[in-house]
Amino acid sequence: MYPIIVFSVSGLLMLFLGLSVNKKSLLPYNLLFMLVGLASNFLDWNAPGLYFNGMLEISNPIILVQWVLIFAAILVSGISSRQFDDTHAYPAEYYAIMQFALVGALIMVSFQNLLMLFVGLEILSVGLYVLTGSDKRNLRGNEAAIKYFLMGSFATGIFLFGVAMFYGATGSFDISSGNSVANNLLEGKMFFWLGMVFIFIGLLFKISAAPFHFWTADVYQGAPTVFSAFMATIVKTAVIFALFRLAAYSFNLEYENWSKFLVIIIGLSMVIGNVTAVFQTNFKRVLAFSSISQAGFMLLSLIGLGAQSYGNLGFYSLSYALATISAFGVFLVISSNTIVEGRPSENINVFDGLFSRNPDLAIILLISMLSLAGIPLTSGFWSKFFVLNDAAAKGYFWILILGVLMSAVSLYYYFNPIRASFKKTDLGKIEISSLSKYTLYVCAALTILFGIAPNILRSLF
Amino acid sequence: MVSQFGFVLLFMIAGIFLVLLVLGIARILRPSRPNPEKNAIYESGEETEGTAHVSFNLRFYIVALIFILFDVELVLLFPWASVFGDKALFDDTKGVWAIYAGIEMFIFVFVLALGLVYAWKKGHLDWIKPSQEETNFKSPVPKELYKDINEKYA
Amino acid sequence: MHFLEIIKNLSLVQWAFYFLSILTLYGALGTILSKNPIHSVIYLVVTFFSISGIYIMLNAQFLAAVNVIVYAGAIMVLFLFVLMFLNLKEESTEMKTSPMLIAAVSTGLLLGLILIATIRKAEITRVNYNDFDPNTGLIETLGMVLYKNYMLPFELVSVLFLVAMSGAILLGKREKGESHF
Numbered sequence: 069m070y071p072i073i074v075f076s077v078s079g080l081l082m083l084f085l086g087l088s089v090n091k092k093s094l095l096p097y098n099l100l101f102m103l104v105g106l107a108s109n110f111l112d113w114n115a116p117g118l119y120f121n122g123m124l125e126i127s128n129p130i131i132l133v134q135w136v137l138i139f140a141a142i143l144v145s146g147i148s149s150r151q152f153d154d155t156h157a158y159p160a161e162y163y164a165i166m167q168f169a170l171v172g173a174l175i176m177v178s179f180q181n182l183l184m185l186f187v188g189l190e191i192l193s194v195g196l197y198v199l200t201g202s203d204k205r206n207l208r209g210n211e212a213a214i215k216y217f218l219m220g221s222f223a224t225g226i227f228l229f230g231v232a233m234f235y236g237a238t239g240s241f242d243i244s245s246g247n248s249v250a251n252n253l254l255e256g257k258m259f260f261w262l263g264m265v266f267i268f269i270g271l272l273f274k275i276s277a278a279p280f281h282f283w284t285a286d287v288y289q290g291a292p293t294v295f296s297a298f299m300a301t302i303v304k305t306a307v308i309f310a311l312f313r314l315a316a317y318s319f320n321l322e323y324e325n326w327s328k329f330l331v332i333i334i335g336l337s338m339v340i341g342n343v344t345a346v347f348q349t350n351f352k353r354v355l356a357f358s359s360i361s362q363a364g365f366m367l368l369s370l371i372g373l374g375a376q377s378y379g380n381l382g383f384y385s386l387s388y389a390l391a392t393i394s395a396f397g398v399f400l401v402i403s404s405n406t407i408v409e410g411r412p413s414e415n416i417n418v419f420d421g422l423f424s425r426n427p428d429l430a431i432i433l434l435i436s437m438l439s440l441a442g443i444p445l446t447s448g449f450w451s452k453f454f455v456l457n458d459a460a461a462k463g464y465f466w467i468l469i470l471g472v473l474m475s476a477v478s479l480y481y482y483f484n485p486i487r488a489s490f491k492k493t494d495l496g497k498i499e500i501s502s503l504s505k506y507t508l509y510v511c512a513a514l515t516i517l518f519g520i521a522p523n524i525l526r527s528l529f
Numbered sequence: 530m531v532s533q534f535g536f537v538l539l540f541m542i543a544g545i546f547l548v549l550l551v552l553g554i555a556r557i558l559r560p561s562r563p564n565p566e567k568n569a570i571y572e573s574g575e576e577t578e579g580t581a582h583v584s585f586n587l588r589f590y591i592v593a594l595i596f597i598l599f600d601v602e603l604v605l606l607f608p609w610a611s612v613f614g615d616k617a618l619f620d621d622t623k624g625v626w627a628i629y630a631g632i633e634m635f636i637f638v639f640v641l642a643l644g645l646v647y648a649w650k651k652g653h654l655d656w657i658k659p660s661q662e663e664t665n666f667k668s669p670v671p672k673e674l675y676k677d678i679n680e681k682y683a
Numbered sequence: 684m685h686f687l688e689i690i691k692n693l694s695l696v697q698w699a700f701y702f703l704s705i706l707t708l709y710g711a712l713g714t715i716l717s718k719n720p721i722h723s724v725i726y727l728v729v730t731f732f733s734i735s736g737i738y739i740m741l742n743a744q745f746l747a748a749v750n751v752i753v754y755a756g757a758i759m760v761l762f763l764f765v766l767m768f769l770n771l772k773e774e775s776t777e778m779k780t781s782p783m784l785i786a787a788v789s790t791g792l793l794l795g796l797i798l799i800a801t802i803r804k805a806e807i808t809r810v811n812y813n814d815f816d817p818n819t820g821l822i823e824t825l826g827m828v829l830y831k832n833y834m835l836p837f838e839l840v841s842v843l844f845l846v847a848m849s850g851a852i853l854l855g856k857r858e859k860g861e862s863h864f
Contacts, residue, residue, distance in 0.1 A: 087647075188839075197850070538699075590851075
């Protein structure tokens with residue numbers, strides 16, 4: 069609850085700091101605000117309950133997820149160092165909008181009322197539409213922004229329609245009211261089902277699960293890389309937890325009905341995401357399709373929906389965030405050193421000879437790719453293991469087999485950059501700012517730590 | 530048995546009907562002899578040129594957007610105005626309600642006002658005027674001549 | 684003949700409702716079908732007005748007024764601005780036989796069919812006129828709900844507006860070297 073207030077205020081402060089403070093000292097301020105937000109979350113610890121007339125729910129697992137979100141935002145700000153130094157960048161606005169978007173994300177993991185979910189979703193989405201198009205000189209970025217905006221607002225409309233139907237069926241926006249119509253006859257439940265389907269579709273769109281994934285690759289590619297990382301981690305985490313809350317509190321009695329349709333979506337996401345990623349040459353597109361398949365894996369915990377599922381999902385989100393942010397971070401450093409036709413090259417061959425140019429980065433890339441692929445000794449392995457285990461417990465064995473198969477496919481494209489980085493090259497060393505270096509070290513270290521001892525994190529939930 | 534909204538509806542229907550009536554009478558009475566001169570767009574006597582659809586300056590859009598935000602804010606003030614002085618609630622809470630509602634609205638308006646201040650400070654409300662350039666052109670006619678003429682016929 | 688009987692027995696309220704619904708649909712279809720984007724905007728205004736009429740029939744007068752002021756007024760002006768600086772002249776996007784159009788139409792029709800089928804099956808509880816609370820939807824009731832129960836979302840809406848404002852300022856600022864269209 070407190071971080072929501074902190075980030076609302078700090079976003080405003082950031083806007084005004086941009087008027088008086090020089091550009092380069094904005095990042096430390098941003099990190100400071102984020103740390104304050106992280107710390108303010110302690111105030112809610114061990115004070116579970118509903119706040120603000122039943123608008124927000126606070127409990128320790130929710131606070132942990134909020135930490136994951138804020139921590140991911142800190143890492144994203146960490147890799148953004150030196151990225152906004154040129155004259156056309158407006159770091160104050162970017163950081164302010166990032167903090168506001170974080171407000172939306174934090175609401176989305178702790179809402180108790182569908183109206184709050186809507187407000188959170190809108191704050192998050194509007195912020196991201198703007199960030200996607202923030203590099204105005206990039207035509208692709210403009211296209212991505214307009215695409216994301218049109219598709220995203222359409223999805224929000226569908227979601228809102230579902231909320232209206234939910235309200236019509238239950239007479240309340242409270243998420244626990246979904247259970248009150250559970251015992252109704254078929255006729256009375258029609259609106260409820262309609263609402264459920266539309267709410268699911270609207271939110272599945274936002275995490276880019278398979279039939280609703282069309283925008284993902286273009287948007288990830290067009291958006292500035294820092295904001296692609298933000299989108300891949302924070303938006304996905306926030307929306308998946310919103311979905312989880314709805315699945316667990318509003319629609320849990322309808323499990324039989326939606327799980328069948330969700331399983332198909334999961335299968336589609338895995339297949340489409342992984343198979344399409346194989347054919348991509350642009351690294352950002354590879355990560356976009358990878359994020360589609362990872363969304364499929366994340367949704368598995370909704371199918372599981374057991375006592376451990378929330379923790380598993382939290383573990384998955386954090387390990388995915390660590391791996392994705394380090395992949396984007398390494399890519400960001402290298403691509404801004406490889407200018408092709410006046411723009412940073414985004415082709416996968418920028419990684420050529422990375423090991424001889426900067427061995428640290430090559431190893432971090434290796435760890436993050438292994439983690440994304442789900443190789444043992446990285447946190448990615450355990451995260452996939454836990455969610456697949458969850459789904460298998462509910463008897464969906466074919467999705468387990470499909471998941472393992474698709475992880476094998478994913479090895480191909482995750483190993484491409486690794487192969488490239490061990491090529492011989494005569495290009496010079498790559499310099500990296502110390503802040504992004506330490507950020508990447510932290511990501512890699514945590515990935516390995518949670519890969520060796522996953523229960524450190526998992527026991528907290 | 531006509532409700533208040535029924536009256537509004539009747540007024541609207543009557544309004545539309547009367548306008549149509551007046552225009553209809555005019556149509557019957559007036560002679561209709563169009564020619565190109567009459568059909569031309571009236572532009573204060575100037576000949577019109579090109580299309581009216583010209584590209585607007587983007588600044589209009591920003592100003593319009595800021596206007597809409599404050600328009601919506603104003604709309605949200607209306608329900609507030611109708612309840613913040615609610616006597617029953619005021620008595621129930623021994624006046625705390627008024628303070629609570631006041632603070633609530635203050636935060637809302639304050640945040641948006643700060644947004645406006647930010648836009649102002651950033652210079653998005655100023656209009657960039659085209660800068661006037663001085664030319665090195667020297668007129669063969671001395672300035673005094675103009676002055677003399679002006680004074681003579683003043 | 685059964686159909687004619689139904690039409691004969693329509694009450695005044697039902698007449699008003701059907702008139703407004705048909706007007707709404709007419710405006711909505713006009714919006715997407717007219718070639719000239721300015722005409723689309725005018726049709727959209729028609730839609731908003733008729734939706735306002737439906738709001739009044741639902742006893743939500745404040746919402747009706749807001750709909751006219753904000754949507755039919757301010758937002759339409761914004762739409763016109765966008766059309767003005769997009770500078771659309773003759774270049775209309777021809778979508779006559781595009782497979783995209785067919786796909787979109789069939790998806791839309793399918794969705795509409797599903798909705799209609801569901802709503803036909805749904806059990807609709809009718810409101811009893813006699814114990815209907817006439818204060819529902821009035822501005823005081825709305826204020827009570829908005830400023831007592833929904834205090835937090837209300838405050839957060841200001842954050843939403845702020846994001847929108849700073850975003851518009853960020854994107855609307857002209858840059859040197861920015862591509863113009």
